[in-house]
Amino acid sequence: MVTVVELLSLQGLAHIVGVPPSILATWIKQFAMYVPKAQEEDENYYLPEAIDVLKYIKQCKQAQYSFTEIENLLLSEFTSIENKSASTVYQTEDKETIRCMMQTIGLTVTNMNQLTESFHALEHKYKEQTRELNTLKKQIELLHSKQIQ
Template sequence: MELLSLQGLSHIVGVPPSILTTWVKQFAMYVPKVQEEEGNFYLPEAIDVLKYIKQCKKERYSCTEIENLLVTEYAVLDKQNLENKADPAVHQVDDKETIRCMMQTIGLTVSNINQLSESFHALEHKYREQTRELNKLKKQLELLHSKQIH
């Protein structure tokens, strides 16, 4: 069973983690999650639910309206899933979709790591420049101080 972190889910759904956290709390019974020692992780099925919620929010539905839509929408999906359990072709499609989502998440993670690395190097360069400037100012201060004493 593949599990997604909140951060990974955030990238896939295209919503900031803070908003996703709120949605997960508001619509908890529709967002499948697993609680582990390291924290909460989400089943791949959560992607569709959260994308649906995102679309509803975009269309300015209230939480109550979204809840009502989720009841009807995901009751139908559950019935379809039960009917498709015996069909191996459906599992293949689900597996391909899961792999696609995982690859997207990995790609976004690599991209984020590259961006963070670039930011780190830029900050490191700035730190060195500021340290040099600080040392220069210290020397000037020491020189002024020594001139005042003499």
């Protein structure tokens, strides 16, 4: 059973692989059968094995291989990756440690992006409320000055 800690979001995976999420999403659609994923709470998450596959695709793209060429290379390089045991994908403790660190970084990046978006939304709302408060203060001052006269 795969736990949420072992899974990567698209954003985290993009950070690890070093490509924008939009490009990574395209690659994942194009080569879906080679990119192991899981679904949690209506969201797609990716298994750590996806890192190797997507880095390989990145190298092929940089070498300007065609879709068909990449697919043939993936077929020979990553045949039935979902059926491979974790021990064949990560054979040493060092690789396991690196994988865990990369997952943590990916999750942290995703969380930071979400927090940044929330902060900007709150900041925008604060500015709107401050403007509205200043407008109301001016209206109160105007009403108060009219009452004095």
